[in-house]
Amino acid sequence: MSLNVEHRSVRALPSEKPIRLLDNAGHAVHGSATGGFDLPDAETLLELYRRMVVARRFDVQVTALTKQGRLATYPSAYGQEACEIGAISAIEARDWFFPTYRDSIALLTRGIEPGDILQSFRGDWHNGYDQHAHRCASQATPLATQALHAVGLAHAARLRQDPIVTMTYLGDGATSEGDAHEAFNFAAVWQTPTVFLVQNNQFAISVPLSRQTRAATLADKAVGYGMPGFHVDGNDVAAVYSVTRAAVERARSGGGPTLIEGLTYRIEAHTNSDDPTRYRHARDVEHWKRRDPIERLEKYLVSEGALSEDVRTEIADAAESVAAHTREVMTTEAELDPLELFDHVYGRPRAALLEQRARLEAELADAATDAGAAR
Amino acid sequence: MSLNVEHRSVRALPSEKPIRLLDNAGHAVHGSATGGFDLPDAETLLELYRRMVVARRFDVQVTALTKQGRLATYPSAYGQEACEIGAISAIEARDWFFPTYRDSIALLTRGIEPGDILQSFRGDWHNGYDQHAHRCASQATPLATQALHAVGLAHAARLRQDPIVTMTYLGDGATSEGDAHEAFNFAAVWQTPTVFLVQNNQFAISVPLSRQTRAATLADKAVGYGMPGFHVDGNDVAAVYSVTRAAVERARSGGGPTLIEGLTYRIEAHTNSDDPTRYRHARDVEHWKRRDPIERLEKYLVSEGALSEDVRTEIADAAESVAAHTREVMTTEAELDPLELFDHVYGRPRAALLEQRARLEAELADAATDAGAAR
Amino acid sequence: MTATTTEHVTPAASAPTQLTMAGALNAALRDAMADDDRVVVYGEDVGPLGGVFRVTDGLQSQFGEDRIWDSPLAESGIIGTAVGMAMYGMRPVVEMQFDAFSYPAFEQMVSHVAKMRNRTKGRMTLPMVVRIPCAGAIGGVEHHSDSSEAYWTATPGLTVVMPSNPADAYSMLREAIDSDDPVVFMEPKSRYWSKAPLTLPVTTAPMDRAVVVREGTEVSLLAYGPTVRTALEAADAAESEGLSIEVVDLRSLSPFDDETVGASVRKTSRAAVIHEAAQFGGYGAEVAARVTERNFHHLAAPVLRIAGFDIPYPSPKLEEHHLPTPDRVLAALDTWEWDR
Amino acid sequence: MTATTTEHVTPAASAPTQLTMAGALNAALRDAMADDDRVVVYGEDVGPLGGVFRVTDGLQSQFGEDRIWDSPLAESGIIGTAVGMAMYGMRPVVEMQFDAFSYPAFEQMVSHVAKMRNRTKGRMTLPMVVRIPCAGAIGGVEHHSDSSEAYWTATPGLTVVMPSNPADAYSMLREAIDSDDPVVFMEPKSRYWSKAPLTLPVTTAPMDRAVVVREGTEVSLLAYGPTVRTALEAADAAESEGLSIEVVDLRSLSPFDDETVGASVRKTSRAAVIHEAAQFGGYGAEVAARVTERNFHHLAAPVLRIAGFDIPYPSPKLEEHHLPTPDRVLAALDTWEWDR
Numbered sequence A, B: 001m002s003l004n005v006e007h008r009s010v011r012a013l014p015s016e017k018p019i020r021l022l023d024n025a026g027h028a029v030h031g032s033a034t035g036g037f038d039l040p041d042a043e044t045l046l047e048l049y050r051r052m053v054v055a056r057r058f059d060v061q062v063t064a065l066t067k068q069g070r071l072a073t074y075p076s077a078y079g080q081e082a083c084e085i086g087a088i089s090a091i092e093a094r095d096w097f098f099p100t101y102r103d104s105i106a107l108l109t110r111g112i113e114p115g116d117i118l119q120s121f122r123g124d125w126h127n128g129y130d131q132h133a134h135r136c137a138s139q140a141t142p143l144a145t146q147a148l149h150a151v152g153l154a155h156a157a158r159l160r161q162d163p164i165v166t167m168t169y170l171g172d173g174a175t176s177e178g179d180a181h182e183a184f185n186f187a188a189v190w191q192t193p194t195v196f197l198v199q200n201n202q203f204a205i206s207v208p209l210s211r212q213t214r215a216a217t218l219a220d221k222a223v224g225y226g227m228p229g230f231h232v233d234g235n236d237v238a239a240v241y242s243v244t245r246a247a248v249e250r251a252r253s254g255g256g257p258t259l260i261e262g263l264t265y266r267i268e269a270h271t272n273s274d275d276p277t278r279y280r281h282a283r284d285v286e287h288w289k290r291r292d293p294i295e296r297l298e299k300y301l302v303s304e305g306a307l308s309e310d311v312r313t314e315i316a317d318a319a320e321s322v323a324a325h326t327r328e329v330m331t332t333e334a335e336l337d338p339l340e341l342f343d344h345v346y347g348r349p350r351a352a353l354l355e356q357r358a359r360l361e362a363e364l365a366d367a368a369t370d371a372g373a374a375r
Numbered sequence C, D: 001m002t003a004t005t006t007e008h009v010t011p012a013a014s015a016p017t018q019l020t021m022a023g024a025l026n027a028a029l030r031d032a033m034a035d036d037d038r039v040v041v042y043g044e045d046v047g048p049l050g051g052v053f054r055v056t057d058g059l060q061s062q063f064g065e066d067r068i069w070d071s072p073l074a075e076s077g078i079i080g081t082a083v084g085m086a087m088y089g090m091r092p093v094v095e096m097q098f099d100a101f102s103y104p105a106f107e108q109m110v111s112h113v114a115k116m117r118n119r120t121k122g123r124m125t126l127p128m129v130v131r132i133p134c135a136g137a138i139g140g141v142e143h144h145s146d147s148s149e150a151y152w153t154a155t156p157g158l159t160v161v162m163p164s165n166p167a168d169a170y171s172m173l174r175e176a177i178d179s180d181d182p183v184v185f186m187e188p189k190s191r192y193w194s195k196a197p198l199t200l201p202v203t204t205a206p207m208d209r210a211v212v213v214r215e216g217t218e219v220s221l222l223a224y225g226p227t228v229r230t231a232l233e234a235a236d237a238a239e240s241e242g243l244s245i246e247v248v249d250l251r252s253l254s255p256f257d258d259e260t261v262g263a264s265v266r267k268t269s270r271a272a273v274i275h276e277a278a279q280f281g282g283y284g285a286e287v288a289a290r291v292t293e294r295n296f297h298h299l300a301a302p303v304l305r306i307a308g309f310d311i312p313y314p315s316p317k318l319e320e321h322h323l324p325t326p327d328r329v330l331a332a333l334d335t336w337e338w339d340r
């Protein structure tokens, strides 16, 4: 018979209790709840802390700038820093990242300039950073579509014996899309080096998780693809980092894809144009604010004597300077050339498009003349 | 927190060994391999046998007619009778069925006229039977799309407190499509009374299962939706019938959807225009011919003394008369009116379409005149 | 030929109130749901949130979760299940959050929604409405301002309509919901907050008819949805320069009202079609082609297409350059040889 | 103006052999794979089976499973992963089994394939080819004979071409694979088995140019893919009746070769476009609209559209009535007022 049995992987249900290495009080967790994963060393944790603090400050700053009208829209990741920063920190510069609109702070952590990240949300151009330079795809808006790109790129690299890994983030809502399914399946069948991080922030805009799935955990979906799945406390950066790191290593060494669910919560509105009071209780938000991922790690680091007041101040200062820089670039208007609208649609110029370009050029010249005459 | 815990269902991996009630030698199976399902009574099994024999004869007849050029195409279900007949026999007349192109014999079992079933494959019109009369959707070609229709209809019925069930068949290949995922998920979240039967015949045209999934069984997919999944010997009609029957009953009593995989094999080519020698070995086909679902049940019935020679003859005669009837209707050309092409596109006539209709009418009249003149 | 001119609003019973297009659509859904319990509404965020444009605001608290609910986030799933619900006899009204997010449902739309009636010789009909907040000019980031009408109008079996004002929004949505055939109901986002004094219920011209919304003698501007306002503004500006422009609100994109448009064009002998979507392969091509085919010897000039450029929809800060403006309309008319 | 006329085949080096269009496409893939190891091929059944139309026949045994393989059965997955592969620098050539089965990939096509270059200001390009066996006239059951070109041509950012003969099939596919931008490569199924004497490799006119395949003086028939033969047959029949027809094979649907077509139309002053797809909103609308726009004062009659009816594609036994035939083309030309 044609069942390719040797291709089959071990079947196992992800643990229903989320994997956790630090509890909410900042204590190290021991025993089965860790899923066998080790707490990262203090240096790593301190670096994760630094990144989260900077990311949070950036996020708060951008939300403020958005309220002031400097950006067209901004989807905040406030509260999701453990997922956002933990996972992106588990890949290397040579690896590729496929983010969504929500993942600006992961891009910041990846070293992309605030002004470049925010070009799209400011409304200047659809994508503002060099994807090749950062090995970072544009922030996908059509849900789950980027997961397939991550799988395709990983497969290409694998065919080239290039030992890189691709990582993509998805929301809980996005797991309902057909593309999520197809990405999981292609990755598993092709055994691509891909790590899927589902940030389960429990809402898709206004729609709660219970309307999105009946699975016990989103990590359970891994079973249907014959790939490993992990259900992780998404407000525990130590757990997110360790689990994604292990998945990245397995992927790099030919072990195929992994699906990781981080259970977390979005503290801010979906975007600035959203009104979350319509669909969730303030007390839920309060509940989750008390599980803040940064405070949790901070408590641990302080209790371990790994975070001195000096370092804390130094990190806060670094965060402030990122915020200040962000304010600065976002309050300077970029020079936009409307004629560029025609220049990148095709590599080979099209006569009819050049005619349209010339028409706009003439219009702009007329308008400039009129403006000059009016002055 | 907003996790709607009470909505969650039990998590369990389907058994990796297919559920089986009759082994290939026609012996009743006992113990854990039955998955706790009971062998149907002899009367039921005899009826299933009768239906399979008639279905097989019909299928063979249609394949022959196709080779003679009487049909544009025909996807045979030879070898899959246990799935095709077992599952359709588990629903009632009031229930709705959503088949694929492969499932003509299930339609026959549902009581639809051969000529009506085959109108589409003969090339007369896209769908030839009255869907409402038979509570049977048209045979879907775009893969997995019909599964969503089954879920939607089930949900509508549920809203109306109408205790019907919907059943849909999918192929192993179709499970890779986004629509399969969305159908499973909507059914689980909405808890619709829907039974999904995946006929895993191990090939999607030429593509073997190992290129389609890395899951240990296709039933494993159920886990990711929080719905029960069963992996069944798809050449054992007793198992298929019992498992689908239980799923239908659970669905009808408000227990939600079930995913059932029947492991089987397609003996014929994908369709008449396929060349299976390019992608599978004759010895595989031989192997599966020796696991014939009809022979298996026949052995059991004979050994139990439940199938007399008289009854066997009577069934064979009935099958012959269906074949004869099919030959007859398929060798009579249907009268087709080309002008009907315009009559069903919209409920409300469109002026521009009526103009086109008039143009064709004039053309046809001219052609008739020319033909008359030539005579 | 005046059957479908401006007086298409039935006389008001009581004093009219100011209503936005979003409000009128909301009222239409509410009234349809109240009148017919087969009408159900679902999609992404249509429940407690009331839709991202608030078109379904308050409906869930009034009608309950069995009549209007949030579905899982999957557009093919939404359309595919709506097909099944319509097969059962319900009248689902589903929402695609933006044009670009209807694309995952493309196969269900083209291979089933459009084809079911024909496939079954009319034995199985699909009374369903697919609402699509459409087009741009709202400062939306990528994928939030597409114009998808050319995809739907190129698909036989679909009925495609687009209102341009609150009264039509109400009346046409009621008619779409009452229709036994599937209707793609496109709602121009940039007009959601436009207001008009209305007394509900209101019945305007049938949804398959175009309407002359401004009479003129020298040029026919053919517009729909967001560009009707553009056309009217251009007509006002032209009037002061002595050019008399007639504006036709197409309203129904498929079917196309050849009669009303033909009458206007034969009167004026010049026509231009205006839309936001890219020109190449856009709906305006069909308009220009068929108006020319049917009225060639009445035309003094080629039918112009005043449309978006042949580029992906621009980012918020650049969209103003892409969208047809009244000035651009008037400039385009100047390219004709006029021999008045 | 003769740069793009019939002599578009380079001189043969050795004696030509009879090759079908399927064979020419197969050879083009084979040669492209041999020349450039970034070219990979995948899709449904393209491996051991060689594709349901045998276009990839023998390629897997020649190049191995790392260069050409069967993917899982999911079109969005195929296109979406091809985007990722192209981002990495590969040149994926993927197959959609039939037009109608490309619809599940519609979102990936429109929201990513078409937009990536523009989104990134040209920093990220997608050198990929999407092969689509297209159109009908092969006795296919429902969903096997759609014409999807209007969907792709209405999408800025896509390049859409369709060969009508084996030489073009080879040359244009090679050029499409060499292109740094995504190309929708449509292959008319009914022409797969048409033959021509060929010596490979062959280079015909650039893939963005239309070609005059038959010279004439009184009418320009604009055709593409399967209807080029229809047009040629109509032209032959007309000749015997004293009507001189020029036939232009459009080849490139997007971009449209305004220059070649314009030159033909200005010479003949009458034009008709022929396609299988439904007329309403079909690609012919763009052709008619732009030819009229650009050549209005050279036209003696409206540009005709001779197309499929505005209905879903019919069942095998009825398709002959739907498809434009030479007779129907000639009858359509008769509807013009001729004042020769």
Ligand SMILES: Cc1ncc(C[n+]2csc(CCOP(=O)(O)OP(=O)(O)O)c2C)c(N)n1
Pocket: A102, A141, A142, A143, A170, A171, A172, A173, A174, A175, A201, A203, A204, A205, A266, A270, C044, C073, C097, C101, C104
């Ligand atoms: C295909 C598609 N459909 C709909 C949308 C509109 N939309 C944008 S974000 C969103 C919710 C996504 O929820 P989730 O995946 O949980 O991510 P989160 O925003 O919570 O991070 C929706 C419906 C979209 N962007 N793409």
Ligand SMILES: Cc1ncc(C[n+]2csc(CCOP(=O)(O)OP(=O)(O)O)c2C)c(N)n1
Pocket: B102, B141, B142, B143, B170, B171, B172, B173, B174, B175, B201, B203, B204, B205, B266, B270, D044, D073, D097, D101, D104
């Ligand atoms: C969306 C879509 N893509 C591709 C096809 C072409 N096609 C028809 S049958 C088939 C294989 C289906 O395999 P499977 O689901 O296993 O069903 P089986 O034919 O084995 O019963 C393919 C690829 C299709 N019908 N629909």
Ligand SMILES: [Mg+2]
Pocket: A171, A172, A173, A199, A200, A201, A202, A203, A204, A205
């Ligand atoms: Mg979410």
Ligand SMILES: [Mg+2]
Pocket: B171, B172, B173, B199, B200, B201, B202, B203, B204, B205
């Ligand atoms: Mg199969």
